Amino acid sequence: MAEKKTSRKTVKAEGPTIDSVPIVYRHKIPISKTVKYWDGLKEGKIYATRCRSCGAVYYPPQADCPYCGSSDVEWIELPGEGILETFTRVYSRPQGYEEFEPYIIAIARVGNVRVMGWLINVKDERCVKIGDEVILSTTYIEKHNKYIITFQLKNKQC
């Protein structure tokens, strides 16, 4: 068994390797049933769906209601404010996000649903508290050519 001994013993065996033939995935994601959501983000609006048959509300939106079996859903716009439920600042960033500054992922209670977004304009995450009020908007992210939901603290500076 190849084991390298250090003062803090860690199993790390590095042998000779060869490179694989690379594979590149480029997915095309269908959005025809949720296009209203994607268009809404461009206008600063956040939409959920509501089943016309049983009243169930879906966020993220979905076109089919598995509970009553209906596919008759309507689009409803979510309120522009929410309450912070939890958050984290991501320092170790994944492939595709390496060039962003460490970002804060947050979840806010907005009306009857929970919404994920980036909490922006925060210097010190330790000063942010669960229960803080946030204002929702959308922001264009040029690096990915996409709109995302962003939160800002309503009554304080951190």
Added chain:
Amino acid sequence: MRRVGIIGVGQSVFGVRGDVTIQELAWEAVGEALEDAGLTQRDIDISIVGSAGTRTYELYPAVPVNEYSGFSEKGPLRVEAACATGSAALAVAYNMVASGFVNIALAIGVEKMNEVDTATSLAVGGRGGNYLWEYHFYGTTFPAYYALYATAHMANFGTTEEQLALVRVKNQKYAARNPKAQFQFEVTVEDVLKSRPVAWPLKLYDCSAITDGAAAAIVASEDAIKKLHIDIPVWIEAIGYASDTSNITRREDYVSLKATKIAAQMAYKKAGIEPRDVEVAEVHDCFTIAEIMAYEDLGFVEKGKGGKFIEEEQSDIGGKVAVNLSGGLLGKGHPLGATGLAMIYELVKQLREERERGRQAPLKRYIALAHNIGGTGHYGYVTILRR
């Protein structure tokens, strides 16, 4: 349903295993399990290969793994349940034997995670929920998902970063004595607190690492066990299972894992035991906060008191239940597909009282529990073993 026992277990050395391919790594565990059971490939009716398989060049790993280990005619079935893959493989093997479909089955769990770089690994792990509605927009990572739970648990119950650190300190104490662990050294609370932030409030030492490893278990019917004259079978008393929403925004709260609670209740009921009957447990400590939540969701202590539970050493040898004497995922490493079966490996050794001094749980009832979570509570398995 027939009674099912575990008659052989094996585990590779965990760590960065740049010296072996996925099939070579799997064989380290399979060979040991066959030897442990005193069987050969001919005795095994079917092989179940558990591998998340999202980071390896071998996209269909079951067939190459089976061929290399000498099971090419034994009908491999590939199982995937993210980080709970190993337990899912065991559940399939168990059910095949319990139902009478086969008499002896082998469950293999194997993962090669270090063939890609860390940023790629984070991008794969961050997809372990719902790519379209979460990763695509917000760059979620696996540490970030658990950090969302840590922030909420700390705010709701006053759980501290020091209490989280104590989980790592305890688990490293045992990993230091485990020759198959990735990190064989002890750490202090200060080491953990001073390590760099990964996803605040979680720091490097609050997180399990990126690990290569394999583990295997051979299960057999009671009749087969009698015929084979197995000395100390370890019986699978119950397997509880559950799952939860893929979107983390659709969870009921961020202080507990519903999949753990449902799977645990199911397993306790099937086995006819209470949480306090469990003497030794391997719980899913992919992050320090995950072990704290596991104490609570498994019913070892009431909700919100998990921080206090580790502080009072109730999860250590001599406490209410000895947890993660293998070093846990934090100390031993977390090769997704192998993790659930590595828990079984450790608990079988514990129940047979084969562990070295200082790492053997004192046993009276001989009841053990394995708790294996896939994703961020996306899958939950609770397995109860008894000698």
